Amino acid sequence: MSRIGYARVSTVDQDLETQMAKLKAEGCNIIRSEKVSGANREGRVELATIIDFLRPGDELVVTRLDRLGRDTRDVLNLIHECEQRGAFVTVLDPHVSTRGEMGHIVLTVLGMVAQMERRFIKERQRExxxxxxxxxxxxxxxxxxxRDQILQLNADGKGPAEIARVVGCSRMQIYRILKGGEALAGA
Structure with missing residues (x-):
């Protein structure tokens, strides 16, 4: 049985350290992290890796439910996938787990709140x-x-993974830029 931590922030200039420290303090022996939006699952490679890795009795741990996602349906689908693998989901703040039936109810409500919060954020941003x-x-x-540097590195024969390391971002961001008109060299 493993406790697997998942940390996520939305942008590259945000810090993962607080989440990582909380997950370590909680006894997570494996922690995966990424800097990508929680609006949906697109580009969330580390989360997909965790889900694929889960075994019966394992526990996926996040500091807050919105780290798992900001869409109620997506969060509930993630929890369902974990349960299909015989694993549990635990949120640290507020502390709730899918080990009990009440945990499912609380997580559903928290998922709805996270989605509503995202809508409010988008509305304030738009205003x-x-x-x-x-x-x-x-x-x-x-x-x-x-973008010019990324396109030049690609033209020089560098692949998306190497370009991502050089410029300090995710491969998914590189793929998006390269997909925007240039062919993938070295891919």
Whole structure:
């Protein structure tokens, strides 16, 4: 029986250390982490690896439910997949587990709250952008990656994994940029 921790933040400039420390303190002998949106499962390679690895009696541990996902249906599907493998899901804050029937009810409600919170965040973001546009100060989102550098590395024959290491991002981000018009060299 393994306790497997999963830590996630949405953007590359956010820090995983607090989640990692809590998962270690909880006795997780394996911890996987990634910097990717929790809006859906797309690009969440580490989470997919954990789900594939789970065995009967294992436990997937997250610090908060929104680290697992921000869509109620997606979170419930993830929990269902874990249970199909005979594994449990435990959330540390608030402490709730699928080991008991009440845990399922609480996790369902928390999943709905996480989804609602995401909708509120998106709405506030949209309102802020509209106000900034109206004030003439909106210039769009900050570009975090040098697309020209990525395309040049790819043209030089570097593969997506190597490019991701060089520029310090996920392979999925590299694939998205390369898919945006350039052919994948070395892939």
């Amino acid at each position: 802020g952008i509209e106000k900034a546009k109206g004030d003439g100060v909106y210039r769009g989102g900050k570009q975090r990656l040098d």
